[in-house]
Amino acid sequence: MAAEHVIVTSTTDSETAAGELAVKLVEERLGACAQIVGPVTSVYRWEGAVRTDREWRVEIKTTAARVPALTERIKQLHGYDLPEVIATPIEGGSADYLTWVTTETGNGG
Numbered sequence: 001m002a003a004e005h006v007i008v009t010s011t012t013d014s015e016t017a018a019g020e021l022a023v024k025l026v027e028e029r030l031g032a033c034a035q036i037v038g039p040v041t042s043v044y045r046w047e048g049a050v051r052t053d054r055e056w057r058v059e060i061k062t063t064a065a066r067v068p069a070l071t072e073r074i075k076q077l078h079g080y081d082l083p084e085v086i087a088t089p090i091e092g093g094s095a096d097y098l099t100w101v102t103t104e105t106g107n108g109g
Contacts, residue, residue, distance in 0.1 A: 003064060003089030003090055003091055004063060004090075004098070005062070005063055005064065005089075005093075005101055005102070006061075006063070006064055006067060006088060006089055006090060007059050007060065007061055007062075007087070007088045007090060008031070008059075008060045008062060008067060008070055008071070008085060008086065008088075009057060009058070009060075009084065009085075009088065010057070010058050010060075010078070010083055010084050010085055010086075011042060011056065011057050011058070011083075011084050012055060012056050012058065012078070012079070013053065013054075013055060013056075013080075014056065015036065015039070015056050017079060018036045018038065018056035018057075018058050020077075021034075021058055021074070021077055022035075022036055022058050022060070024073075025060055025070065025073065025074070025077075026060075028073065029104065029105050030060070030062060030066055030069055030070040030073055030105065031061060031066070031070065031105065032061050032100060032103075032104035032105050033060075033061050033101075033104070034058055034059060034060045034061070035059045036057070036059075037056065037057040037058075037059065038054070038055060038056030038057055039054040039055065039056055040054070040055055040056070041053075041054060041055075042054075042055045061090075061101050062101065062105050063101060063102055063105050064089075066105050067087050070085075071087075
C-alpha cells in the first residue's frame, strides 16, 4: 500500500533561499507547510571532488499526488544545477493533520 502523504526534502545554500522556496511552494499549494532546518553541514561529492558546505534543509509536507508537480517546481525555482529532491512516505500520524495536508494542497475538495 503506497503512502498517501510524504515529506519532500530539499537543501539550499542560504536561509533566505530556503525561506523563499518554502513560501513559494506553500503559496502555490504544492505543500501544506514547510519547515526550514539549519544550518546543517553537508559533505558530498560533486564534479570529482569531496566538498563540505553549510546548507539549510527545507521539509515540505504534501500528498503523494503532488510530488511530481512539486519536484518540477523545485527544479524551476532552485539555484542549484542538481537540487536535492527526496520524497519520504509518511506511514502514520494524526488523521486530522494528514487531512489538513490533503486539504491545503488542493487535494481535499
